[in-house]
Amino acid sequence: MPTNVYMEALSPTMEEGRVVKWHKKEGDPVTTGDTLAEVETDKAVMDLVARADGVLRQVAVAEGETVAVGKVVAIIAAPGEATGATPGPAPQPAAAPAARSGERGAVPLAAPVTPPDATRVKASPLARRIAKETGVDLKLLTGSGPGGRVVRRDLEEAGRREKGDVRPAAVQPAAAPVVPLPSPVSPAVGGRGGAYEDVPLTQIRKTIAKRLVTSLGPVPHFFLTTEVDMERAAEARDALNRQLGDQGKVSFNDVILKATALALTKHRACNAWFQDDHIRYWNEVHLGMAVAVEDGLITPVLRHADAKSLAEINREARELADKARSRRLQPAEYTGATFSVSNLGMFDIDQFTAVINPPEAGILAVGTITPKPVAVDGQVVTRRRLRLTMSCDHRVIDGATGAAFLRTLKQMLENPLAMLL
Amino acid sequence: MANQFDVIILGGGPAGYVAAIRSAQLGMSTALIEKEKLGGVCVNIGCIPTKALLHSAYVANLLREAKEFGVEAGTLKTDYGVAMQRSRRVSDQNSKGVEFLMKKNKITVVKGSGTLQPGRKVKVGNDVYEAKKAVLIATGTRVKGLPQIGLDINKTTVISSDEALFLEKAPPSLAIVGAGAVGMEFANIFHAFGSKVTLIEVLPRLLPLEDAEASDALTKSYKKRGIDVLAGAKLTKATVGKDKVVLDVDVSGAKQKVEATAVLMAAGRAVNTEDIGLKECGIQLTDRGFIKVDQNLQTSAPGYFAIGDVAGPPMLAHKGFREGVNVAELLAGKKPHAIKYDNVPSVTYCHPEVASIGLTEEQCKERKVDFVVGRFPFSANGRARGTGETEGFVKIIRDKRYGEILGAHIVGAQASELIHELAVARENEYTVEEVELAIHAHPTMSEAVAEAALDSLGRVVHL
Numbered sequence: 108m109p110t111n112v113y114m115e116a117l118s119p120t121m122e123e124g125r126v127v128k129w130h131k132k133e134g135d136p137v138t139t140g141d142t143l144a145e146v147e148t149d150k151a152v153m154d155l156v157a158r159a160d161g162v163l164r165q166v167a168v169a170e171g172e173t174v175a176v177g178k179v180v181a182i183i184a185a186p187g188e189a190t191g192a193t194p195g196p197a198p199q200p201a202a203a204p205a206a207r208s209g210e211r212g213a214v215p216l217a218a219p220v221t222p223p224d225a226t227r228v229k230a231s232p233l234a235r236r237i238a239k240e241t242g243v244d245l246k247l248l249t250g251s252g253p254g255g256r257v258v259r260r261d262l263e264e265a266g267r268r269e270k271g272d273v274r275p276a277a278v279q280p281a282a283a284p285v286v287p288l289p290s291p292v293s294p295a296v297g298g299r300g301g302a303y304e305d306v307p308l309t310q311i312r313k314t315i316a317k318r319l320v321t322s323l324g325p326v327p328h329f330f331l332t333t334e335v336d337m338e339r340a341a342e343a344r345d346a347l348n349r350q351l352g353d354q355g356k357v358s359f360n361d362v363i364l365k366a367t368a369l370a371l372t373k374h375r376a377c378n379a380w381f382q383d384d385h386i387r388y389w390n391e392v393h394l395g396m397a398v399a400v401e402d403g404l405i406t407p408v409l410r411h412a413d414a415k416s417l418a419e420i421n422r423e424a425r426e427l428a429d430k431a432r433s434r435r436l437q438p439a440e441y442t443g444a445t446f447s448v449s450n451l452g453m454f455d456i457d458q459f460t461a462v463i464n465p466p467e468a469g470i471l472a473v474g475t476i477t478p479k480p481v482a483v484d485g486q487v488v489t490r491r492r493l494r495l496t497m498s499c500d501h502r503v504i505d506g507a508t509g510a511a512f513l514r515t516l517k518q519m520l521e522n523p524l525a526m527l528l
Numbered sequence: 529m530a531n532q533f534d535v536i537i538l539g540g541g542p543a544g545y546v547a548a549i550r551s552a553q554l555g556m557s558t559a560l561i562e563k564e565k566l567g568g569v570c571v572n573i574g575c576i577p578t579k580a581l582l583h584s585a586y587v588a589n590l591l592r593e594a595k596e597f598g599v600e601a602g603t604l605k606t607d608y609g610v611a612m613q614r615s616r617r618v619s620d621q622n623s624k625g626v627e628f629l630m631k632k633n634k635i636t637v638v639k640g641s642g643t644l645q646p647g648r649k650v651k652v653g654n655d656v657y658e659a660k661k662a663v664l665i666a667t668g669t670r671v672k673g674l675p676q677i678g679l680d681i682n683k684t685t686v687i688s689s690d691e692a693l694f695l696e697k698a699p700p701s702l703a704i705v706g707a708g709a710v711g712m713e714f715a716n717i718f719h720a721f722g723s724k725v726t727l728i729e730v731l732p733r734l735l736p737l738e739d740a741e742a743s744d745a746l747t748k749s750y751k752k753r754g755i756d757v758l759a760g761a762k763l764t765k766a767t768v769g770k771d772k773v774v775l776d777v778d779v780s781g782a783k784q785k786v787e788a789t790a791v792l793m794a795a796g797r798a799v800n801t802e803d804i805g806l807k808e809c810g811i812q813l814t815d816r817g818f819i820k821v822d823q824n825l826q827t828s829a830p831g832y833f834a835i836g837d838v839a840g841p842p843m844l845a846h847k848g849f850r851e852g853v854n855v856a857e858l859l860a861g862k863k864p865h866a867i868k869y870d871n872v873p874s875v876t877y878c879h880p881e882v883a884s885i886g887l888t889e890e891q892c893k894e895r896k897v898d899f900v901v902g903r904f905p906f907s908a909n910g911r912a913r914g915t916g917e918t919e920g921f922v923k924i925i926r927d928k929r930y931g932e933i934l935g936a937h938i939v940g941a942q943a944s945e946l947i948h949e950l951a952v953a954r955e956n957e958y959t960v961e962e963v964e965l966a967i968h969a970h971p972t973m974s975e976a977v978a979e980a981a982l983d984s985l986g987r988v989v990h991l
Contacts, residue, residue, distance in 0.1 A: 231957030236930045253865060258957055259932075325830075384660060 110159035112181040114174050117146060117153040118438050123249050124148050124155075125173040125310060126180065131163045137183060144180075149314040150441060152434040159183045167246065173310075175249045192203075230257035237262050296512055311403040322462050326381075327501040332459050333513050335520045337476050337491040343523040349418065359493075360450050361421045366519040368392045368412035369526055373448055374512035378445050380466035381503050382517065387466075395444030395464060396424060398431040405431050407466060408444045452476060458494035468503035471516075472496040493520070535658040536650050537666055538642045538804065541568020542834025543848030544628050544666030549858035552633035555559065560635055561642040561652055566626040567619075568668055570845040572942070576622050577693050578713050580615035583879050585720030588881065593916070596799040608698040608721045615693065644805035646711045648684040648831045651805075661859050662831050665811075665819060666852070667804060669797040669837040672703065678766040679793060685773050686766075687792045698723045703775055703788035705763065706795030707734040709876040712746065712764060713976035714844055719755050726786050730795075733759050735876060738890040739937040741923060746939065749880060749919055758786070766791070781951040796940060799838055811826065814840065825855050847872050871954050875944045883947035886935035886954060889925055898928040902960070902984025904976045906940050908991050909972040924960060924981040931959030931985075942973050949977050960984050 114124050127145040127291035131137055142154040143163065161183040168180040198347045228245040230238070238245045245257050248265050252258035322328075338364055347357050371378040371392045380387040392413040407427035412420065430436050449461040450473040461472040474494040481490050495516065499509040519525045535551045537544045544751045551558040562852035565572050588606050613686030630637050640652040645815045648659040669689035673681040680690050689710055695936045698721035707729035719725045727750065729736065733743040734750070734757060750757055758779055765776035770792075775786040799817045806813070812828040817828055818841075820833035826833050833855045836848030850867055857864040876882040892899045920940035927934055936950040954965050960981040968978045976988075982988045 232959050232962050233930060233932050233957035236959060240929065252957075 109182045110161070110225055111166070111179045112143060112155070112158070112163075113182060114146070114168075114176050114178050114180050115155060117155070117178045118148045118150045118528075120150075120314065121148040121176060123173050123175045123310070126168050126170055127152055128170055131157075133163055133166050135163050137163050147434070149310040150438065151436045153160055155180075157183060161185050162418040164466050170249060173249065174246075175255050177255065178246070189405055191445065194482075228257060229255060231259065233259050233261050234262055234512070241266075260384075287441070309402055311400070311405070315403050318464070319462055322465050328460075328463060328498050328499070329501055329506070330496055330498055331506070331509050331513055332458060332494060332496040333517050335384070335493045335495060335517045336481070337493045337520065340520050340523050341476075341491055351418065355421060357417045359452070359476060361417050361451070362423060363471075363520070364394055364396065364409065364412060364420055364424065364448060365415070365417055366516055366523075366526060367446070367448055367471055368394055368409075368415075370512055370516040370519060371485050372413045373515055376508045377469050377499070377504055377512045379468045379503050381468055381500055382466060386503055389445040391445065393443055393445045395441075395447035395467070397447060397449035397461070398428045398429070399431075400432050400434065405436065406444060406447055407411070407436055408440050410443075410513045446470070448473060452493075458496050460496050463498050463500055465500075466501040470523065472498065480525055531655060531657045533557045533636065533657065533659055534661045534796055535559070535664065535856070536648075536657050536662075537561065537664040538644070538650060539568065539668055539836070539838075540566040540626070540637070541666060541836060542570045542845035543668075543850065543852045544568070544664065545630070546849045547664050547666065547835055547851075547852030547856050548635045549633050550853045552635050553582075553861065554856060554860035554862070556856075556860060558633075558635045559638055559657055560630060561638045561640065561650060561657075563639070563641045565623045566630065566637070567623045569635050569670070570682055571622045571626060572619050572796045573690050573693055575845055577615040577619045577671075578689070578710075578717070579877055580618040581693075581717045582713060582879070584611035584614065585717045585846035586879055588720045589797070595957070597916070603631045606698075606721045608718075609870075611694060611697040611721070613634050628799070633981070641673060642804065644809045644811070644832070646829075659831070660856075662833055664852075664855060665806075665832060665834045665838055666828070666836045666848070667800040669799050669843055671793065672796055672798040673793050674763070674766075674795065677763055678768060679763075679791065681793060682768065685771065685789070686793065688793050689834070692718075692792055699788070699790040700724065701788040702726070702790050702792055702824065703728060703773065704792045704794055705775075706793070706923070707757075707759070708737070708794065709735075709874075711792070711794035712876050712878040712882075714794060715750065715755055719753065721825055724756075724788075726758065726788065728763065728786065729757075729759045731760070735882060738876075738882055738884055739923065739935070740890060741921070742882050742937050742939050745880070745920055746882060746985070751800075756786075797837070801838065816840075824858055825851055840873065842869075842872055844872060844874070864975070866956065871951065873947050873951050877944060877980050880891055880940050881943035882939050882944035883934070884937045885947055885951050886933065887925065888935055888937070889923075889969050891936055892925055897934065899925050899934055900928050900984050902980045902982065902988070904979035904983055904988065904991060906973065906976060908924065909971075909973060909976045911973050911975070912940070914971070916942070917973075922946070922976040924963075924977075924980045924984050926960045926981075926984045931961055933960060933963070936980075938977075940973065940976075946974060946977055949974065 124146040127147050129144045130142045137143065138160050141157045143157050144155045145152050145339055146155045162184045166181045167274050168174050174180060205282045222523060229250055230245050231252060237259065243262060246259050248257050250257035251261050272391065335502055344359065346358055354527040375388050378389045391411060394409040394412040396409060397404055397406050409420065409423055444467060446467055447464050447470040449470060451459055452473055452475040455475050456473040461470045463470050475492050476493045478489050479492045480487050497509055497513055534556035535550050535558045537560045539562050540731060544560060545566060548558050548560045561670050570576060577889060591601055591604050594601055636704060638652050642650045642652045644663060646650055648663050650657045650663060671690055673679050675688065679686055683691050692714055698718050701724040702718050703716050703726045705728050706726050711727060712735060715725045715727045733740065734746050747757055760780050762778045763775055764778050768776040772787060772789055773791045777784050777786055801813060801817065801819060810829045811832055814820045819838050819957055821827055821834050821839050825835055825839055835851040835855055837843040839851060854864040854867060871885060873883060873885045889901065902924045903921055907918040912918050923937040924933060925935040933950060933954050938946050964978050964981040968975045979988055
C-alpha cells in the first residue's frame with residue numbers, strides 16, 4: 108500500500124517549505140529514516156525523512172518549489188507495486204476521503220492513494236477557472252482560504268509576485284483597471300540593469316518581517332547607553348589567551364556574553380519575559396546571540412550561559428554561529444532565550460539600538476572597542492572604550508532597573524575580577 | 529476582585545450580545561452592560577417588530593385579494609393597534625430569548641449606562657468593572673431628525689420609527705422622508721393599514737443603494753397600489769402644526785406641497801458615541817462620526833474594540849453579529865475568517881422584498897468590468913404563478929471571462945430567503961456554473977436563481 112510523503116512542519120512556526128534538493132530520485136529504494144530531501148523552512152534547512160520503506164514514486168514537487176505544510180510531495184510504494192500510474196482497477200471508494208488527511212497540520216498517515224489525489228489541490232471553482240485560463244499551475248500556489256484552499260486572491264498575488272504574465276482576475280479594487288504589461292515579459296523585468304528588482308521574500312525574510320513588527324510597534328522600547336573602559340578586560344583576555352595557548356582563544360564577545368549572563372543573575376528583573384497577563388522572571392540565563400546569516404539573521408541560544416566557562420562559551424558560540432550560517436540549527440537551538448546580545452563591533456559601529464525579540468524584555472547592543480582620549484586622575488590618557496546600549500521593554504523593566512543592571516555589567520567588564528564575586 | 533472579567537461589552541444589541549455569547553463559549557468570563565432591554569434596536573425597535581408588522585400588512589393585502597383565490601372572509605377591517613400589540617409580544621419574546629441566552633452562557637448582565645475609563649475599565653453607576661483582555665464598544669446608532677429644515681422629532685406630528693412602532697392607530701395620512709429600507713417598509717405597513725402615504729426621497733430613485741432595476745420594480749409596484757412616490761425630491765421647508773405638517777418639496781424644479789397628519793423621519797442615523805468616555809480613553813472617530821477601527825476592529829486605544837453600527841457601515845444586524853464573533857475569537861487567540869464586507873447581503877422586507885449582494889450593474893460599469901447580466905422574471909416561474917407572487921425577478925451579474933458572480937439582485941416575495949444561495953456561492957467563490965449545476969427543486973422560486981445563472985450563460989430554459 109503506497110504511503111504519502113507530506114511536507115512536514117519542521118519548525119514550530121513553519122507554514123510552507125521550499126524543497127532545496129531531492130536526495131532520492133524517483134525510483135530510488137528508500138528505508139524509514141532516510142533523508143528524502145532538504146527543505147528550507149522559515150528558520151533553517153532541515154531534512155525531510157522517509158516514514159516508510161519502499162520505492163520513491165511520483166515526486167510532485169521540483170527542486171526550488173515552495174509548498175504548504177501538509178501537501179503531498181511524493182509517494183513511497185512497495186517495490187513493483189502499482190501506484191495507479193497506468194489505468195488499473197478502480198480505486199476503492201475510501202481513497203478520496205482518506206487523501207484529505209493531507210490537510211495542513213495533519214499527522215502524516217498512510218493512506219491508499221490514486222495519482223490524482225497525490226497532486227490534489229484544494230482550490231475554489233473560481234480559482235480553478237482563472238488558473239486554467241491563465242495557465243497557472245495551482246500546485247505551485249499556497250492557499251490562503253479556509254483549510255489552505257487556493258482562492259482568487261492567491262492567484263492575484265502570485266501574478267503580481269511573478270512576472271506579470273498572470274493577468275489579475277476580473278474584479279479589482281475600485282479605480283484599479285487592469286493595466287496590461289507591455290508584452291509577455293521575461294523574468295528580467297526589473298532585473299539588475301532595470302530601474303528596480305523584485306526579489307521574492309525568502310522564508311527567513313518572511314519570518315523576520317513577521318516577528319519584528321510584533322516588536323518595535325507594540326513593545327514600548329526605551330534605550331540606555333553606557334561607555335565601558337575595556338583596558339582591564341583586554342588585559343585579562345590577553346592573559347587568558349596566553350594561558351590557553353593552542354587550546355583556543357577567548358574573544359571580547361565571549362567576555363561580554365559571560366559578563367552579561369553573570370550580571371543577569373544579579374538582576375533577575377531584566378531576565379524576564381512579558382506574557383500578556385503576567386511576567387515570567389527567569390532563574391536560568393539563556394542568552395540569545397544575534398548571528399548574521401545570508402539574507403537575514405537568527406539568534407541561536409547559549410543555554411545556561413552564566414554557568415559556563417569562557418572557553419566553553421567561546422566554543423559553543425562558534426559552533427552555534429557556524430550552524431546558523433549553514434542553516435543547520437535545530438528548533439531547540441534558536442528558541443527559549445531569556446535575554447539577547449547583538450554585536451556589531453566588527454563593523455566598526457560605535458553604538459546602536461537593537462530591536463527586542465519578544466517575549467524577551469531586553470537586548471544588549473554592543474559597539475566596537477575603540478581607543479579614546481579620556482581623563483583619568485586629571486590626566487588625559489588613551490583608553491580602549493566600548494559603548495553598550497540596552498533596549499528595554501518598559502512593561503517589564505523600568506529606567507532605574509535597567510540602569511542598575513547596566514552598571515553591574517559595566518563594573519564586571521571594568522574589573523573582570525568582579526565576575527568571580 | 530469581583531468586578532473583573534476577561535471581556536466587557538458595552539451595549540446589548542446584535543453585535544454586543546453575540547460577542548458575549550461567543551466570548552463565553554470560548555471560556556472567557558464576560559460581562560454585558562445594557563441600559564435598556566437586551567437585543568438593542570434590532571430586537572426592540574427595529575428588525576424584529578417591523579417584520580411582525582409587515583406580516584400583518586401582508587395578511588391585510590392578501591385578504592384584499594382573497595376572493596380571487598376562492599376565499600371570502602367578509603368585510604375587511606384593519607386595526608393597527610392590534611397589529612402593534614402583536615409586534616410587541618414578538619419583540620418581548622425575542623428580548624427574553626436573549627436574556628435566556630445570557631443566562632445559559634453564564635454571562636453577567638449589568639443594567640445601566642456604562643462609561644469607559646482608561647485601563648480597560650467601565651463605570652456603571654458607582655461600580656467600576658475591569659476587563660483583563662478587552663472592552664468591546666457596541667453602543668450602536670439611533671434615529672435622527674432633520675433639524676436644519678425644522679423637522680426635529682417631536683414625537684407627535686414628526687416621528688421616527690421609535691414612535692411609529694408604538695402608535696395605537698395608523699394616521700390618516702403619512703409623509704415618509706427617506707426611501708431606504710426603513711422608509712420603504714413603513715410605507716408598506718401604513719399603506720396596508722389605510723394611511724395615505726407619500727414617500728419622499730432626495731436621491732433620484734427609491735432604494736438608492738440598490739440596483740436601478742430593483743428601484744424601478746418597486747416604484748412601479750408602490751405606485752400601482754396607490755403610494756405616492758416623490759424621488760429626486762428636495763425638502764425645502766417644513767411647517768409643523770399641532771395636528772398636521774406641510775412640507776415644501778422641490779421635485780427637479782417643480783415645487784409642490786405635501787400635507788400629512790404626521791411625518792415619519794427615515795433618513796440617516798446618529799451614532800451613539802456621546803457621553804461614553806471615548807475621549808478620555810483616547811478613542812478617535814472617523815470623519816463621518818463612527819469609531820475609527822483597524823482591520824481587527826481595534827480602536828485607536830489598545831484593548832478597546834468597536835463592533836456593529838458604531839464601527840461603521842453597513843449598519844446591519846448580521847454584520848454586527850459577525851464582527852462580534854470575530855472579535856471574540858481574536859481575543860481568545862483564534863484566527864477568525866476575515867470578514868468580507870463586500871459580501872454582506874442587504875435586504876428590504878417590503879412587499880415585494882428586495883435583496884442583493886455584491887456590485888450593482890452601475891458599479892460594474894464604473895469599474896469598467898467586463899460583465900454579462902442574466903435575468904429571470906418570476907412571471908415565468910411556476911411556483912410564483914401558483915401563489916400569485918409574480919412581481920419581480922432574479923438578476924445575476926457575472927464576470928464575462930471567469931464567470932465570477934459579481935453581484936446578484938432579487939426582487940420578489942421571497943427575495944430575503946433566496947439571496948443566500950448566492951451569498952454562499954460568492955463566499956466560496958463558486959461561479960454561475962456551480963450555481964446552475966446544483967439541481968433545484970421544482971416548483972420553487974429558487975429555480976429562478978438557477979435560471980438567471982443559466983441566462984447569463986445564454987442557456988435559459990423556461991423563457
